[in-house]
Amino acid sequence: MITIHHLNNSRSQRILWLLEELGVPYEVKRYERTRDLQAPKELKAVHRLGKSPVLTDGERTVAETGAIVEYILAGHGDGRLMPPPGTxxxxxxxxxxxxxxxxxxxxxxxxxxxxxxxxxxxxxxxxxxxxxxxxxxxxxxxxxxxxxxxxxxxxxxxxxxxxxxxxxxxxxxxxxxxxxxxxxxxxxxxxxxxxxxxxxxxxxxxxxxxxxxxxxxxx
Ligand SMILES: N[C@@H](CCC(=O)N[C@@H](CS)C(=O)NCC(=O)O)C(=O)O
Structure with a gap:
């Protein structure tokens, strides 16, 4: 099962939308921004940069929104949400x-x-x-x-x-x-x-x- 480590009010919202479009089951682990709008330190336990989004899938951890999008498309896209390759x-x-x-x-x-x-x-x-x-x-x-x-x-x-x-x-x-x-x-x-x-x-x-x-x- 994919888990998305999601920070409130953040760019990681896109990953939840993508998973919903594809109908892929996933879990969301929510993190709240601190008073100065930073990610809480618990996110550093998931990835050393401590930023969101981060995807975990079994033993695998993927950071960076663009890479996460590519990871999800590669595993679950079945050609959806991308134009035909090479065009x-x-x-x-x-x-x-x-x-x-x-x-x-x-x-x-x-x-x-x-x-x-x-x-x-x-x-x-x-x-x-x-x-x-x-x-x-x-x-x-x-x-x-x-x-x-x-x-x-x-x-x-x-x-x-x-x-x-x-x-x-x-x-x-x-x-x-x-x-x-x-x-x-x-x-x-x-x-x-x-x-x-x-x-x-x-x-x-x-x-x-x-x-x-x-x-x-x-x-
Ligand atoms: N380019 C990275 C940016 C990651 C990033 O900066 N995420 C923000 C969320 S909008 C964050 O975690 N900010 C809190 C912090 O830096 O402490 C990505 O797309 O994943």
Whole structure:
């Protein structure tokens, strides 16, 4: 039996959704974030990085969302949720499986860190740090994020999915950056992203995953 080590309000929600779409039985072990939003130390007993998600399957432990998605597809996908191997859509899907964590998440994380720095500084340093962080944000982070958001909107293209005419694991991987960015920017000017979120949030498997995972602030 697969066990998913799941942190509340986190990107590991995607794995529960994937398992629900495939109808694979699994157990969820829930972990609660600490007051400063870190994972609790118990997760380090599962994997030394102490991050979520982690999958355990018998003696095997797999970390990293993208690798976990590939592990589940290899063992239980039976060709579902991926385009036919070797096609352009297949390689687009593989690209998004890597891109979601490798390229889409870092600027979103950086933006969060820049916001936190002045909040955590001594009171006399706050104004100068706030001004500096806002400058870095405006010069470096926002233009990068705009580039990525434009890429997502264009990739949804005519089909409304990230890779080909049907929903794939690429859409599940991309759901977290799309949800996280929606909270910070909204999608007033990006109708395809707005529509993508509405469609995935209505899926019965998505909703079942939410019930298994507990609190999730992004849906
Ligand atoms: N690229 C990794 C990121 C893992 C990660 O940073 N997970 C977050 C959950 S959103 C976490 O565990 N944060 C708590 C912490 O770092 O203490 C993946 O996709 O699995």
């Amino acid at each position: 352009d859509d297949y390689w687009a899907a593989r690209q998004f499986l890597h891109y979601a964590e490798g390229s889409a998440m870092p600027p979103l994380f950086l933006m969060l860190v820049l916001q936190m720095i002045p909040d955590r500084a001594p009171f006399f340093a706050k104004p100068i740090l706030k001004a500096s962080m806002q400058k870095v944000d405006a010069l470096l982070v926002r233009p990068q994020l705009a580039l990525h958001l434009d890429h997502w909107e264009a990739s949804l293209g005519e089909t409304g999915w990230f890779a080909g005419p049907e929903m794939t694991a690429a859409d599940i991987m991309m759901s977290f950056p799309v949800e996280a960015a929606a909270q910070r920017f909204g999608y007033e000017d990006r109708p395809k992203l707005r529509d993508f979120l509405l469609r995935i949030h209505e899926r019965p498997a998505y909703r079942r995953g939410l019930r298994r995972g507990g609190p999730y602030a992004y849906a």
